[in-house]
Amino acid sequence: MTDPDLRAFALGLPKAELHLHLEGTLEPELMFALAGRNGIPLPYESAGAVRAAYDFTDLQSFLDLYYAGCAVLVTEQDFYDLTYAYLARMADEAVRHVEPFYDPQTHTARGVAFETATDGILRALEDGERDFGITSRLIMSFLRDLPAESAAATLEAARPYGARIAGVGLDSAEVGHPPEDFAAVYAVARQRGYRPVAHAGEEGPPAYITGALDALGAQRIDHGVRCLEDPALVARLVRDRVPLTVCPLSNVRLRVVDTLGAHPLRRLMDAGLLVTVNSDDPAYFGGYLTDNYLAAARELRLTREDLVRLAEASFEASFLSEHEKAARIAEVREYARS
Numbered sequence: 001m002t003d004p005d006l007r008a009f010a011l012g013l014p015k016a017e018l019h020l021h022l023e024g025t026l027e028p029e030l031m032f033a034l035a036g037r038n039g040i041p042l043p044y045e046s047a048g049a050v051r052a053a054y055d056f057t058d059l060q061s062f063l064d065l066y067y068a069g070c071a072v073l074v075t076e077q078d079f080y081d082l083t084y085a086y087l088a089r090m091a092d093e094a095v096r097h098v099e100p101f102y103d104p105q106t107h108t109a110r111g112v113a114f115e116t117a118t119d120g121i122l123r124a125l126e127d128g129e130r131d132f133g134i135t136s137r138l139i140m141s142f143l144r145d146l147p148a149e150s151a152a153a154t155l156e157a158a159r160p161y162g163a164r165i166a167g168v169g170l171d172s173a174e175v176g177h178p179p180e181d182f183a184a185v186y187a188v189a190r191q192r193g194y195r196p197v198a199h200a201g202e203e204g205p206p207a208y209i210t211g212a213l214d215a216l217g218a219q220r221i222d223h224g225v226r227c228l229e230d231p232a233l234v235a236r237l238v239r240d241r242v243p244l245t246v247c248p249l250s251n252v253r254l255r256v257v258d259t260l261g262a263h264p265l266r267r268l269m270d271a272g273l274l275v276t277v278n279s280d281d282p283a284y285f286g287g288y289l290t291d292n293y294l295a296a297a298r299e300l301r302l303t304r305e306d307l308v309r310l311a312e313a314s315f316e317a318s319f320l321s322e323h324e325k326a327a328r329i330a331e332v333r334e335y336a337r338s
């Protein structure tokens, strides 16, 4: 298959995105527009200058700029615009379902109310379903480098929203912040019906993946690429069909791997794991969902069948009902046949 053919095939392939930070979709142009609207000074001359600053050495060097960028998000409309812009892009990539993260504490710590961020995001997700047919399940992520008490307060703030917030996640600086610190918060969250997921095994060791499963009851592991260092853990993840939400371009930009050609995606697939491909923070890492499928395909020699398997996995690993999953997977197979 020639490259343009593969691009068209991947673009039209029905798929879901399960590892996406809404704050990580803040394109420099929108950053400037929101800064102007809210009267917030930016330490950059232009959108180009912002992009030029995106040269990361590790997760923390990225997080520093990612959190700084969030300063322009102030009003409910800002969160709406951010989320709606992402969905509009995804509509052009045959994305049918998204399970995005947002980081409430990043905003409440700046004096932006939990409701301001949440209402704007939820309104955009509802409009996105109406306008593009993209369904969603919103996941609020706790910042693991803040105390567990802060996560617990966030869980309380979410109470009035009920099931409109579907899941809880755990992100930010991983090393030195093991999942066990959040066991009590996750126990309450699970009891209240939230689907538990957690970032683990991005920069942190395989023991953090085991901890996310055992201490947090995580039903999906975000990243998880370092599981390959522990064969018994891989066997467990395969046996229990625990999904991994893998983010190839992110892993290169944050130097989790040296090059895309050295990325473990294919090894994870060959091990029989339920692997999905995702973009993480696309405005910062140089590519949205289809770019991640294509870059991985090119560098790891993935076939059209491999891309179909990844798209099917994206629905299987989602929090859609079994009926909805089956319908979307049938749509993928139909597309692949045509």
Ligand code: ADE
Residues within 6 Å of the ligand: 021, 024, 059, 066, 171, 172, 173, 199, 202, 250, 280, 281
């Ligand atoms: N927050 C946004 N992107 C993240 C990532 N890749 N890892 C941890 N925290 C994050």
Ligand code: ZN
Residues within 6 Å of the ligand: 019, 020, 021, 171, 199, 222, 280
């Ligand atoms: Zn992430």
